[in-house]
Amino acid sequence: MSFEALSAEERARIHAAALALLEETGVKAPPALGRRLAEAGAGEMAGDRLRLAPAGVARALQAAPRSVRLGARDAAREVLLDGRRTWAATDGCAAKVRDLDAESPRPSTLADVARSARLADALPEFDVYWSMVSAQDVPRERRVAAGYLTALRNTAKHVQMIDVARSLEAEQVASMARVLTDAGVVEGPAVSALVSVVSPLRLDPDGTEAALVLAGAGLPVVCCSMTIAGVTAPATPAGNVLQAHAESLALITVLQTVHPGAPVIYCSFASYADPRTGATNYDDPRAPWTAAAVAELGRGLGVPCFSSGGLLSLLAGPDLVSGGGLVETSTVLAYEQMVLDAASLRECRQAALRPALDDDALAVDVIRDAAPGGHFLTRPHTLKHMKSLGLRRIGADDRGRAAQEARRLLASHEVPPLPARVDAALAELAEQPPREAQA
Amino acid sequence: MDDALLARIDATVADGDAEGSSALARQALQAGEDPLRVLEDGFTAALRRVGERWEAGDLYLPEMILAAEAMKAALAVLQPEIQRRGGAPAAPRCCVLGTVKGDIHDIGKSIVGSMLEAAGFRVVDLGTDVPADRFVAAVREERAGFVGLSALLTTTMPEMRTVVDALAAAGLRSAVRVVIGGAPVTSEYAQEIGADGFARDGLTAMRLFQALAAPGEEEPCPSRP
Numbered sequence: 001m002s003f004e005a006l007s008a009e010e011r012a013r014i015h016a017a018a019l020a021l022l023e024e025t026g027v028k029a030p031p032a033l034g035r036r037l038a039e040a041g042a043g044e045m046a047g048d049r050l051r052l053a054p055a056g057v058a059r060a061l062q063a064a065p066r067s068v069r070l071g072a073r074d075a076a077r078e079v080l081l082d083g084r085r086t087w088a089a090t091d092g093c094a095a096k097v098r099d100l101d102a103e104s105p106r107p108s109t110l111a112d113v114a115r116s117a118r119l120a121d122a123l124p125e126f127d128v129y130w131s132m133v134s135a136q137d138v139p140r141e142r143r144v145a146a147g148y149l150t151a152l153r154n155t156a157k158h159v160q161m162i163d164v165a166r167s168l169e170a171e172q173v174a175s176m177a178r179v180l181t182d183a184g185v186v187e188g189p190a191v192s193a194l195v196s197v198v199s200p201l202r203l204d205p206d207g208t209e210a211a212l213v214l215a216g217a218g219l220p221v222v223c224c225s226m227t228i229a230g231v232t233a234p235a236t237p238a239g240n241v242l243q244a245h246a247e248s249l250a251l252i253t254v255l256q257t258v259h260p261g262a263p264v265i266y267c268s269f270a271s272y273a274d275p276r277t278g279a280t281n282y283d284d285p286r287a288p289w290t291a292a293a294v295a296e297l298g299r300g301l302g303v304p305c306f307s308s309g310g311l312l313s314l315l316a317g318p319d320l321v322s323g324g325g326l327v328e329t330s331t332v333l334a335y336e337q338m339v340l341d342a343a344s345l346r347e348c349r350q351a352a353l354r355p356a357l358d359d360d361a362l363a364v365d366v367i368r369d370a371a372p373g374g375h376f377l378t379r380p381h382t383l384k385h386m387k388s389l390g391l392r393r394i395g396a397d398d399r400g401r402a403a404q405e406a407r408r409l410l411a412s413h414e415v416p417p418l419p420a421r422v423d424a425a426l427a428e429l430a431e432q433p434p435r436e437a438q439a
Numbered sequence: 440m441d442d443a444l445l446a447r448i449d450a451t452v453a454d455g456d457a458e459g460s461s462a463l464a465r466q467a468l469q470a471g472e473d474p475l476r477v478l479e480d481g482f483t484a485a486l487r488r489v490g491e492r493w494e495a496g497d498l499y500l501p502e503m504i505l506a507a508e509a510m511k512a513a514l515a516v517l518q519p520e521i522q523r524r525g526g527a528p529a530a531p532r533c534c535v536l537g538t539v540k541g542d543i544h545d546i547g548k549s550i551v552g553s554m555l556e557a558a559g560f561r562v563v564d565l566g567t568d569v570p571a572d573r574f575v576a577a578v579r580e581e582r583a584g585f586v587g588l589s590a591l592l593t594t595t596m597p598e599m600r601t602v603v604d605a606l607a608a609a610g611l612r613s614a615v616r617v618v619i620g621g622a623p624v625t626s627e628y629a630q631e632i633g634a635d636g637f638a639r640d641g642l643t644a645m646r647l648f649q650a651l652a653a654p655g656e657e658e659p660c661p662s663r664p
Contacts, residue, residue: 095593095623107627134593134623143594165541165594198543206541230501231546276493278500278550279640331622 001354003315005292011300014238018246019054021201026051027250028202033209042257050203052253060256061249064303068220068263068319070128071181071188073418074156078188079127081265081304081319088309088345090120091323092130093162096332100403105332108133113147115410116325116333117154122413125324125342129155130194131162132325133333144169145430148176148191152426154415160222162194166206170213176429177219183422189263192220197247199225199232208254215255215262222265222306223251228280230273237286241293244268252303265320266298267306280329292316309345314352321345335410336403343394343402350389440472445481448513452485455505457512464516474520478513483559486510490557494642500550507553532652534585535577537565539598547621548589551638554645560585560652571598571605578611585648588634590621599624600632607633616651620644 006014026049029037034045042056067082079087096105097112116132131147138146144164151159164170170193177190195211198204211221225247227233229240248266255262272284291308295318298305307313309321324341327334355361366381376382394401417423444467451459460482467477489506492498534555538548545567552562563581565573578586586606588599599619606612617634629637635651638644 093593095596095628096625105625107625136593136596136628140594140597163592163594165592202543204543228546231550273500275499276496277640277642278546329622 001315001352003292003312004296005289005312005316006296011297014242014245014297015300017242018249019057021242021246022052022057022250022253023054024051025049025201027197027247029254030203030205030208033203033205033254037254037257040257042253050250052250056257057249057253060253061301061303063256063260064252064264065261066302066304068192068265068304069188070158070160070192070220071186071190072156072158073152073180073186073416075187077127077157079158079320083299083304083317083319086314086318087127087320088125088324089128089160089306089320089322090116090126090130090132090338091326091330091341092132094133094326094331094333095136096328097133098327098332098334100335100407105328107136108333109137110135110146110150112333113150114154115335116338117151117159118413118415119335119338119406119409120325121155121157121415122409123324123338123342125345126157126338128158128160128320130160130322134163142430145172145176148173149426149430152176152180153418153423156415158192159190160192160194164193164195164210164214165204167209167213170210172429172432174214174217174219176426177217179422179425179429183419183425185419185422189219192222192263192265194222194224194267195251196224196226197251199227199247200243201247201250203250203254208251211251211255212258215259215264218262220263220265221251221255222267223248223255224267224269224306227268227270228273228278229270229286230275231278233270235273237290237293240270240272241268241290241297244270244294245297248298265304265306266301268294268298269308269322270294282329288312291321294318309348311348311351314348335406336399339394339402339405339409340397340399347392440467440476440480444470444472445484448477448481449485449488452482452506452509452513453489455502455509457505457509460509460513461516464513468516468520474517474524475526478517478521482510482513482517486557487559490554493557500641503557504550504553507557511556532559532585532648533561533563533581533583534587534648535563535565535574535581535583536587536589537569537574537577538567538589538591539595539602540568540570541598542590542592542595543567544589544591544621547591547641548587550641551587551589551620551644554641555587555648558645558649560648571602574602575605575609575611578606578615579609584615585651586615586617587644587648588617588619590619590624592621593623596621596623596628599628599634603633616648618644618647618651 029050034050038045043052070079072078097108098105112133120126120129135147180186180190195207225244227244233240233243252264270290271280274281288310291313295307295316304319306320307318325338493503552564555562590596618636619634620638626637636647638647
């Protein structure tokens with residue numbers, strides 16, 4: 001099936017408005033980075049604003065690869081973002097966990113990174129493991145590396161970090177990824193990372209430096225915007241999507257100008273504020289259109305794109321969607337929610353398929369045979385088509401059964417260990433605090 | 440002060456009309472009204488009523504914030520005159536707010552600031568990416584009784600502990616109530632780092648600060664001279 005959130009003309013209008021915004025208003029950027037971009041001809045620095053020239057943005061988009069590979073320990077589960085299918089990632093990065101038998105959340109630990117990675121590995125609906133929780137029982141300076149190593153030990157799928165916030169952490173993670181590729185454990189980029197622009201229109205100095213380190217190492221960077229309409233972006237869906245588009249373009253332009261050809265992924269999780277409290281409301285009725293519009297804008301750029309999940313988004317065909325497993329506005333990991341969201345993703349994928357309309361599907365003969373009166377339950381046609389869909393084992397609201405399933409998978413699912421030599425090398429790297437902390 | 444003036448102040452604050460509030464404050468002074476009474480019986484009371492309507496779910500967040508801005512505009516006119524006459528608004532509870540070092544997210548903290556102003560606090564907003572020593576200096580300089588720390592990232596949360604420790608090292612910890620907030624923060628984390636409380640959003644932050652400032656809990660803080 002297909003769905004069009006934006007016509008070609010509307011997409012062009014939004015893109016043109018984003019280019020004008022980046023050229024006239026610009027983005028707040030660290031001075032050194034801004035000067036570097038200006039010297040490379042991507043724009044000009046005026047005060048603390050980096051004003052990006054449309055030609056600079058166009059050059060960046062031209063330099064960006066059309067497809068991006070996300071390597072995995074299990075080569076069969078490698079992800080190729082090339083516009084041919086939509087892959088799915090878990091959600092992240094929470095600081096709290098609600099255990100299967102608990103009412104209230106507690107702070108997340110390294111053991112939760114392990115459990116969530118193993119459960120994501122067991123659920124075929126998820127193709128990419130995001131760093132779902134932060135290991136708060138690990139000292140800050142070793143937390144990102146410890147989380148990456150633990151995720152690697154517990155999933156053979158691609159690991160995408162969303163908490164790499166400083167260049168030193170990026171260097172550490174890149175070194176670990178290099179160990180994996182040098183040893184032949186992972187072919188292609190062994191890690192990718194999501195870096196977000198701070199809305200409205202500000203490049204996070206530390207996060208952008210981290211993104212540059214990763215891009216320089218050839219590791220894919222998700223160039224993300226997380227606008228909240230009404231608070232950090234205009235209250236209208238169109239304005240929200242426009243600003244998010246401009247923000248993602250700004251980060252892509254920075255990375256491509258400094259490291260042309262580095263793998264980047266266009267991304268936005270544009271959301272809406274609760275009108276009374278200002279808190280993010282992921283259930284806003286405009287969210288499905290927004291996710292689809294983001295996907296269409298990304299596809300129009302010709303680079304891989306990443307958007308929120310949901311039926312309309314899947315119909316728009318982004319390369320990657322999130323999320324699964326978090327509750328309470330993505331601040332709390334709940335293991336049964338991972339199972340529920342996997343089921344929901346499976347159902348959305350089915351709903352996005354256009355049903356067959358051939359003779360067998362129209363079933364005129366079957367109706368003739370059974371009707372008037374009668375029923376279809378015993379017709380071979382019925383069982384054949386019911387089986388093609390599969391049994392619905394867990395419904396979207398079946399929290400009890402989802403918890404049972406999560407418990408079963410956590411108890412039984414095994415992930416092949418990393419080769420001992422590689423594991424030891426990674427552990428050694430992960431245990432070394434980044435240089436700044438050593439100093 | 441006559442009822443007509445009070446009604447106009449009430450309407451101007453409810454409309455979030457900063458220019459109108461400023462003009463009304465000037466008119467009241469020209470008419471010989473006591474600036475302290477204009478502030479407390481007029482603007483502060485009007486803002487309190489807006490806050491009550493917002494808490495009851497009758498107003499949108501922007502209306503609440505615009506009302507607080509209108510109140511601030513009036514305060515800018517009235518405050519110098521109050522001080523010239525040697526007076527000070529009653530119980531001007533002062534809160535130093537900021538997003539901790541390494542974190543440049545400011546909207547959550549700014550919403551809390553507006554809420555606190557609406558609740559009658561004097562707010563000193565240090566902005567974002569604020570190192571611990573600036574919090575310490577501001578608490579000392581402003582003689583603040585309250586500190587609000589914000590962090591949106593799990594990676595910057597540890598800076599909250601740095602601020603709490605720095606306040607203790609400066610001998611100020613017992614004089615201030617520290618509330619932390621931000622998406623990754625928990626009440627357990629607040630306990631762990633020795634903060635006085637945790638708030639998940641602007642409304643709970645405002646209620647928590649109010650509870651901490653309740654009679655018997657209050658740390659008076661004079662307005663800046």
